[in-house]
Amino acid sequence: MAEIQELIKLLGELDDELVGCMRCGMCQAQCPVFAQTGREADVARGKLALLDGLAHEMIKDPKGVKERLDRCLLCGSCQAACPSGVKVVDIFLKARAILTGYMGLPPAKKVIFQQLMTRPQLFDKIVGLGSRFQGVFSKKASEVMGTSCARFASPLGDRHYPNLADKPFHKTQGELNEPRGSSGMRVAFFPGCVTDKVYPRVAEATLKVLRHHGVGIYLPHGQACCGIPALSSGERKSFEKMVETNLSLFEKGDFDYIITVCATCAATLKDVWPMMVEDDTRRERAKAMSGKVMDISQFLVDVLGVEPGEAHGGKKVTYHDPCHLRNSLKVTAQPRNVLKASRGVEFTEMPEAATCCGCGGSFSLEHYDLSRTIGQRKAENVGKSGAELAATSCPACMMQISDMLSQKGENTPVRHVVEVYAEGLK
Amino acid sequence: MADATTLAKDFEAIVGADNVMTHEADLHAYSYDSAVLPSKAPALAVRPTTEDQLARVTRACNQKGLPLTVRGAGTNLSGGTIPEQGGVVILTGALNQVLEINEEDLYAVCQPGVVTAKFAAEVASRGLFYPPDPGSQAVSTLGGNVAENAGGLRGLKYGVTKDYLMGIDFFDVDGEQVTSGSRTVKCVTGYNLPGLMSASEGTLGVFNKLIFKLVPPPQASQAMMAVFDDVQDASRTVASIIRNKIVPCTLEFMDNVTIRTVEGFRGAGLPTDAAALLLIEVDGHPVQVKEDAEKIEKICKEEGVRSIEIARDAEHKGQLWQARRDALPALANFRPTCVLEDATVPRSKMPDMMTALGRIADEYKLTIGTFGHAGDGNLHPTIMTDKRDKDEWHRVEEAVNAIFEEALGMGGTLSGEHGIGIAKSQWMEKETSPATIAYCRKMKAALDPNNILNPGKIIGT
Numbered sequence: 086m087a088e089i090q091e092l093i094k095l096l097g098e099l100d101d102e103l104v105g106c107m108r109c110g111m112c113q114a115q116c117p118v119f120a121q122t123g124r125e126a127d128v129a130r131g132k133l134a135l136l137d138g139l140a141h142e143m144i145k146d147p148k149g150v151k152e153r154l155d156r157c158l159l160c161g162s163c164q165a166a167c168p169s170g171v172k173v174v175d176i177f178l179k180a181r182a183i184l185t186g187y188m189g190l191p192p193a194k195k196v197i198f199q200q201l202m203t204r205p206q207l208f209d210k211i212v213g214l215g216s217r218f219q220g221v222f223s224k225k226a227s228e229v230m231g232t233s234c235a236r237f238a239s240p241l242g243d244r245h246y247p248n249l250a251d252k253p254f255h256k257t258q259g260e261l262n263e264p265r266g267s268s269g270m271r272v273a274f275f276p277g278c279v280t281d282k283v284y285p286r287v288a289e290a291t292l293k294v295l296r297h298h299g300v301g302i303y304l305p306h307g308q309a310c311c312g313i314p315a316l317s318s319g320e321r322k323s324f325e326k327m328v329e330t331n332l333s334l335f336e337k338g339d340f341d342y343i344i345t346v347c348a349t350c351a352a353t354l355k356d357v358w359p360m361m362v363e364d365d366t367r368r369e370r371a372k373a374m375s376g377k378v379m380d381i382s383q384f385l386v387d388v389l390g391v392e393p394g395e396a397h398g399g400k401k402v403t404y405h406d407p408c409h410l411r412n413s414l415k416v417t418a419q420p421r422n423v424l425k426a427s428r429g430v431e432f433t434e435m436p437e438a439a440t441c442c443g444c445g446g447s448f449s450l451e452h453y454d455l456s457r458t459i460g461q462r463k464a465e466n467v468g469k470s471g472a473e474l475a476a477t478s479c480p481a482c483m484m485q486i487s488d489m490l491s492q493k494g495e496n497t498p499v500r501h502v503v504e505v506y507a508e509g510l511k
Numbered sequence: 512m513a514d515a516t517t518l519a520k521d522f523e524a525i526v527g528a529d530n531v532m533t534h535e536a537d538l539h540a541y542s543y544d545s546a547v548l549p550s551k552a553p554a555l556a557v558r559p560t561t562e563d564q565l566a567r568v569t570r571a572c573n574q575k576g577l578p579l580t581v582r583g584a585g586t587n588l589s590g591g592t593i594p595e596q597g598g599v600v601i602l603t604g605a606l607n608q609v610l611e612i613n614e615e616d617l618y619a620v621c622q623p624g625v626v627t628a629k630f631a632a633e634v635a636s637r638g639l640f641y642p643p644d645p646g647s648q649a650v651s652t653l654g655g656n657v658a659e660n661a662g663g664l665r666g667l668k669y670g671v672t673k674d675y676l677m678g679i680d681f682f683d684v685d686g687e688q689v690t691s692g693s694r695t696v697k698c699v700t701g702y703n704l705p706g707l708m709s710a711s712e713g714t715l716g717v718f719n720k721l722i723f724k725l726v727p728p729p730q731a732s733q734a735m736m737a738v739f740d741d742v743q744d745a746s747r748t749v750a751s752i753i754r755n756k757i758v759p760c761t762l763e764f765m766d767n768v769t770i771r772t773v774e775g776f777r778g779a780g781l782p783t784d785a786a787a788l789l790l791i792e793v794d795g796h797p798v799q800v801k802e803d804a805e806k807i808e809k810i811c812k813e814e815g816v817r818s819i820e821i822a823r824d825a826e827h828k829g830q831l832w833q834a835r836r837d838a839l840p841a842l843a844n845f846r847p848t849c850v851l852e853d854a855t856v857p858r859s860k861m862p863d864m865m866t867a868l869g870r871i872a873d874e875y876k877l878t879i880g881t882f883g884h885a886g887d888g889n890l891h892p893t894i895m896t897d898k899r900d901k902d903e904w905h906r907v908e909e910a911v912n913a914i915f916e917e918a919l920g921m922g923g924t925l926s927g928e929h930g931i932g933i934a935k936s937q938w939m940e941k942e943t944s945p946a947t948i949a950y951c952r953k954m955k956a957a958l959d960p961n962n963i964l965n966p967g968k969i970i971g972t
Contacts, residue, residue: 104847104899108545110586114628114649123558123604124532125540125585134550138539143550149536168840169849 092147092187096140099179103140105171106133112163112173117441117459118156126153129163129173136180151184156452158445158459159317160408174413175360178316185319198315198323205309205330209253212282216249223248229498232491244453245491247283247484254285258292260306262338267299268389273340273377274304275331275354277311277347279480287346287480290507291381295344297510298389303338311353314446316361328362332370342379342388346503348407348414348479349446354378356413380410381503382420382478393425402427402505403435403472405463405486407479411439420478420502428509435470437462442477444485457489464489467497475499515554518575522557522599525567530558530605541600544585544592545647546934547850547898553580553594558602562622562719565606569717570686572599573963580965581713583624583652587659588851589932591712591968601717603654610720612637617725618677618694623654623718627661640728642669645928646839654718660710662928664835667886668760668794669726671928673709678722681708684959694722712930713965715958729794732760733804734822736831737789737811738782742766742869745787746862748814749885752791753858755810757803762886763790763835766865769842769880769893773834776841781834785817789885790835838882839893846878846895850907854918855889855927867917868892875910877903889927915941936971 112129113119125131132154138144157177164173190198201208223233223246232245254276265271272295276288295302312327331354335343345351355378358371385391402424410416417439424432443449443459463486467475475486475497487499519533532538533555542550554577559565572579578598585592594600603624611620614637621630627648634641644663645651651661657679662671678692681704691704708715739745749762765773765788774781781788789811793803804821811819822828843849856864865881868890872879883891892914896907915925915938925935925942940948951970955962966972 100899101847104897105844107547107843107849108543109843110545110584110647110650113584114626123602124537126537131540134543135536135539138542138550143552144535144539146535149534153536153540169843170840 089147092183093140093142095183095186096136096180099136099176100140102172102176103133103137105169106130107169108134109168111166111168115162115166117158117160117162117443118455121455121458127156129167129171132157133171133173133176136176147184147187151181151188154180154184156455158408158441158443158448160441160445161412162408162441165412178357178361181317181319182321183319186321190318190320194318194320198318198320202310202315203323203326203330205307208310209255212249213253213256216251216253216282219248227491227496229496230487230491231498232487243492245488247487249282250285252285254281254288255306255308257285258288258304261302261304263301263303265301266296270299270342270388271301271303271340272384273335273338273343274302275308275311275335275343275345275350277345277350277480279484280346284480284483284501287501287504290501290504291344291346293507293510294381294385294503298385300389301340303340305334305338307334311350313349313353313357316357317447321361321363324361325363325367328358328371329367332367332374335374336370340377342377342384343374344379344381344384346381346478346501347481348380348410349481351378351380352409352413380414380416380419380478382423383414383416385506386419386422391423391426393422394428396425396431397428399429399431400474401433401470401472402430402474402476403433403467403470404438404502405435405442405467405475405477405482406439407477407482408441410478420476423502423506424476427506430474430505430509433470433472435472436466438466442482442485442489444481446481449485456485460485460489461493464493464495468493468495473497474505476502476505478502519555521571521575522555522568525571526557526559526564530560532556541582541585541594544590545588546590546593546932547848548590548593548934551593551596553600554597556600556602558605560605562606565601565717565719566682566686566688568599568601569682569684573684573686573961576961576963578963578966579717581623581654581658581717583655584626584647584650586647586651587655587932588853588929589659589926589934591659591930591932591965592655593933595966603652609633612639612725613694614639616694619723619725621653621721621723623652623657623721625653627651627653627656634725635728638728639725641675641723641725643672643675653721653723657709657718657721658711658713659930660928662884662889664761664763664884666884666889666928667762668758673706675724676705676709676721677724679705679708679718680720681716681718683716684961684963688719689716692722710930712932712968714955714968714970715964717964729760731797731800732792732794733800734790734792734828734831735804735807735819736834737791737819738785738817739787739789739815740785740817741815742786742865743862744815745789746865746885748789748811748816749861750859751810751814752807753886755806757793757806759791759803759807759886760794761790761792762884764788764881764883764885764890765790765834765838766881768878769838769882770834772845772880773837773841776844777833777837779830779833782817788834790831835882838880842880842893842895846897848896848898850894850896850911852892852894852911852914853883853889853927853929854892854914854923854925855887856918856921856923858886858888860921860923861885861888863921864890864917864923868914871910871913871917875906875913877906877910879910884927887927888923931969933967936967936969939970
């Protein structure tokens, strides 16, 4: 462990941001974790007070503060509703990095982030091996949902998870460098890890949709993770490496937009990269790229002008707002409009569509019980909507909602918005 | 005092280990509320999950001589939920049941930890109305609302929390149940303890059950925004509306500083050169609403309004009210620290108070944005500052004192709706009298001989 004085000095640099919290407590109404636990240390105001207390030496226990700081989905609901405009997510990411720097990264995370995820080719290989042997460890949980559960006692507990794809997207799909089509547009495609390795069908649907609209595609191989898992765990160096890999890859291409199909990747590329990258030159490069980042639904509606069609019946589909799309990028209408423009389905709103599904990336690994309690409510709301199909714009939310519905014994398939739209295209 | 481990064990025996918090970090999270005051961490925090546990926790605190502070959402603005060092914080979060909504006799029975907005929504879903709407209602609890006698935007016509508290059940320091008030409209059975408990800030008992009056909702409403070139014209308009025997449900004021800050925040096209805005809403029977709205329009014109905009439909009404909803966030965003005061004056003194606030801002070189409930004289002069700037902070403290001096001088009061807590306790004698404080202290000493119930609040120590 480093010197505590050094920690206090680093936290002190957050003072200008921390001081904006006037402790009004309005974040209590928004926080999905607080809604379950009712503990002040679980809500933004409490965590900000803890960081402030640590920075001003009113608390002497950095470990205790870090444990509480980690109990956060980083969904940004509090930030979106904060009367004082406190940049809660920025503060938490920075504080996690500072505290991790002080306490060190746990050995398992060290291997995953520093050795594996910073080397996309090795990462792909290891996950590829995993997909070949997963049948040994898991069995089908639900045919319709496409979920499995563990055969034996497993670190995944009693989750119902989707299997790793037999072949990840980057294996089935060669590099693409297609020219501008009838739309006159050309986009770069950033599928993200979960899409690539778990839901290649979402990426394939994206290609189909882009081609349908005459959009040229740039898809380079060797893409790294967007870096948010590392950064959320406070591992800034690995984050920096992943950003560099991606930046230099995409800078080679000529395109109008970078399209994402993962809400978290979208928010990371657009907001987190320009804010959290430490290297000055690299941060400028990230800023330059930031303006081009767009979620697929946003691109379809705002750029290509896809409009809701006539209601013509079909399977009832509902929509869950991924936090990073709703709170960070303020994209809420476009995915709904894409669903309304999709043939063969009829859109229906679910109660509390805007609340978090409880996944929060590594939050669900570290606090599964809490994650599940939050997710069960989401599953109930999907049920209440009467939908036969649940759609969303984030593969991580897809995993979580599938898990919850499958455990509930519901046979409601979970799809990405772009899949639903692609299915309706001739 | 027993050591922390033994103490925690004693409380764990009552509420279970999951509901006792002793870790330094958890305790620090209960060391503050929304007031700009130094924090103080308790020795432990307990969360009773039943009324019986609440009684036993209270009794245990008294037996051990531990100061106790009951905490709902911790949103109050006067330090009322800042605990005593070494004391116990009792959390009401798990006592959050609406026990009964009676549609025949128009009342509801609630536990203290029910969130105000959730209660209001549940009441509304039964076709009834619970009017008190404190600004923090999305998170604040009914127990806290009673303890602070919370107000809100509808205070002018519908009154505040105390006007809806029909009955109360609370525990005395020995954990014995005290019951007062009733489910009937009329009730004169003995001392008016619901009245005593309103605004008692947790110093006289621990609330267990609250009975609230419900009313039928208004059938219609009409909102309007009036723009003034002179603060005095706006203030006179307020007085004139009341003098003409019209009681709007809401009559809100925003000064030029607030208008400009809100416009910078939202950019909704507010007139930044206007001296003041009034946001007015009338409700009730459709015929009366129409008549009142016309009268108000006429009064505004007589008093020299620059322009008046009347809401065409629900959406337009929402747009008009957005400016008021933005007032606090806009002011809070402007500088790091935001000191929200609530000195209140008789309505006729509104113009004088506005003049005084302008003078205080100049004298102490501070930016003060004033908005608030003009209709009931409850203004929120909001000082935008940075508490880290020692020199400026000193001027803020002096300006706050000056605001109290002015309000009291006009026959006003220290607090319209935020409470006294520890923030204003040293001023109590000035508004009342030494004998008043002595009387209150004697009462407190008789009911709470060990002085464990939220000590130091309201009447000091």
